[in-house]
Amino acid sequence: MTLHLAILPILIPMIGGLLMLLPPFAGVKRYQLRRAAALILVLAQLACAIVLMLSVVKNGAIMYAVGDWQPPFGIILYADKLSVMLIALGSVLGLGVTLYSFAGSDREGKYFHPLVQFQLLGIYGAFLTNDLFNLFVFFEVLLIASYTLLIHGGGKQKTAANVHYVILNLIGSSIFLFALGTLYGVTGTLNIADMAMRISELNQSEALIAQAGGALMLIVFGLKSAMLPMHFWLPQTYSVASAPIAALFAIMTKVGVYCIFRVYTVIYGDQAGQLANVFHDWIWPLAILSIIAGTIGALASANLRMLIGNLVIVSVGTLLISFALGTPEATAAGLLYLVHSTLVTAALFLIADMLSKQRGKALDYFVISRKIKQQALLGIIFIVAAMAVAGLPPFSGFLGKLVILQSVTLADERVWVWSVILLSSLMTIIALSRAGTTLFWRSTPSNDNDDGAGVSKWQLSGALLLLGASPMLSIFGASVIEYTNSAAIQLHDIDYIINIMKLDTGGK
Secondary structure (H helix, E strand, C coil), rough: CCCCCCHHHHHHHHHHHHCCCCCCCCCCCCCCCCHHHHHHHHHHHHHHHHHHHHHHHHCEEEEEEHHHHHCCCCCCEEEEEHHHHHHHHHHHHHHHHHHHHCCHHHHCCCCCHHHHHHHHHHHHHHHHHHHHHHHHHHHHHHHHHHHHHHHHCCHHHHHHHHHHHHEEEEEEHHHHHHHHHHHHHHHHHHHHHHHHHHHCCCCCHHHHHHHHHHHHHHHHHHHHHCCCCCCCCHHHHHHHCCCHHHHCCCCCCHHHHHHHHHHHCCCCCCCCHCCCCHHHHHHHHHHHHHHHHHHHHHHCEHHHHHHHHHHHHHHHHHHHHHHHHCCCHHHHHHHHHHHHHHHHHHHHHHHHHHHHCHHHCCCCCCCCCCCCCCHHHHHHHHHHHHHHHHCCCCCCCHHHHHHHHHHCCCHHHHHHHHHHHHHHHHHHHHHHHHHHHHHHHHHHCCHHHHCCCCCHEEEEEEEEHHHHHHHHHHHHHHHHHHHHHHHHHHCCHHHHHHHCCCCCCCCC
C-alpha cells in the first residue's frame, strides 16, 4: 500500500465516480445511497492525503512510475510537499462541498456526486503529474466535469455562462497543444524535470522557440487562473453556478496558479541559462493589474456572489506577486495565502447561497428586501468570513498577507507590493461593509420572512468546515509557515527533483 500511495488520490475518485454511474447507485431514487458513497469517498481522499503528507514529510518526495515505465518516458507522478498539501486542500474542500450539497442541491441532477468525483480526479492529477502532456490530460478531465457541473440545475443564465466558459477553455486547450508541440520539438521531452535539465543547453534559436512555447503555456495557465487580461469570464461564471459548485471552483483558479509556480520555477527557473526567469518580468505587471481589476470589480459588484468572484481575482493577483518575487520565502508566503484564500472564498460562496435563500426574490443582490430570518447566525458567519478574506487580524487572511509583505526585500518592489495589497485590502473592507449593511440592515417591514425553512444542518456543517480553517490556520500559523517554507525550498531545489527522478545528468 505504501508503495502505491502516490496514485491513490487519483484512483479513489476515478473508481468511485465510475461506480456511482452504475447500479445500484444510478437509480433516480437512490440519492441517499449516492450521498453515503460520496461521503465515504471524500473522507477516504482526506485520509489518503493526510497519510501521503506524513509520508512525504518523513521520507521525502515520492516518484511513482505508472506501469514501472521510468522517466522521462513513462507516466510519472511526483508527490512532494507542495502537491500533497494541495491534495489535502482539495479533499477538505470536497468534503465541505459534499456536506453542503446534502441540503438538497445535489438532487437537482442525479449525476452531481459522480461529476464532483471526476472534478476532484482532474484536480488531484494536475497537482501530482510531472509531465506536461499528462497535465493537459488532467486539465481536460477536470474541465469536462466542470462543463456539466456549471449547468447543474439548469437555467438560462447558467447555459449562457457555460457556452462562454466552454468556448474559452476549448481555445485554451488548443493553445496548450501548440505549446506542448513547440516545447517537445526543441527539447525532445515533456517530463518537467527532464525539460529543466535540457532547457539550459539550447542554442539561441532553440531558446527563442522554447520561450515562445513557454509564452503559449502562460496564456493557458493565465486563462485557468483568471489572470488579467483573461479574467473577465470568472465573476459571471462563478456567480451563476450553484453554491457548492462555485465553492468547488474556488480551487480551479489555484490549479492554474500552481502550474505557473511549478513550470516556471522548475523549467524556466534560475538554472535555465538564457531563459532563466524570463517570464517574471511579464507576470509582475499582470499580477498588479489583476489585483486592481479585481478590487474595482468588487466595488462595482451588484450582488454578493459577483463580489466574491472578483475577490477570487484579487487572490490570484496576490499569489502571482509572490511568484514574481522569485524567492523561496515569497513562494512559501504565497502557499500559505493560497490555502487561506481557497477555503475562505469557497465558504463565502456557500454563505451567499444561505443568505439568498432567505431574501426572497432579491436573492443576494444589494437591494432592499425582506428581513433575513436567521439574521444573527448568518450575520456572525458573514462577519467572520469578511474579516478573514479582507485580511483583518486575527484571521488567516492577515497572516497570509503579512508574510507576503515581509517576503519583499527590494525597496522598489516594496513600494508597489505594499501599496497595492494594502489599498486592495482597504477597498475590500469597504466593499464587504457595503454588502453587509445592505444585506442585513436594509430591509422592508414585512414579516413574510417567517415563512420557509431556515439554514439546514448540512449547509451549516459544510460552510463552517471551510470557514473554520481560517482561525485554525492562525492558531497553528507557526507550524503551517514551517511546512510551506520547506515546501517552497523543495520546489526551488531543481537538483533534488532531478535526483528523485533518477535522470541521467551526464548523458545529456
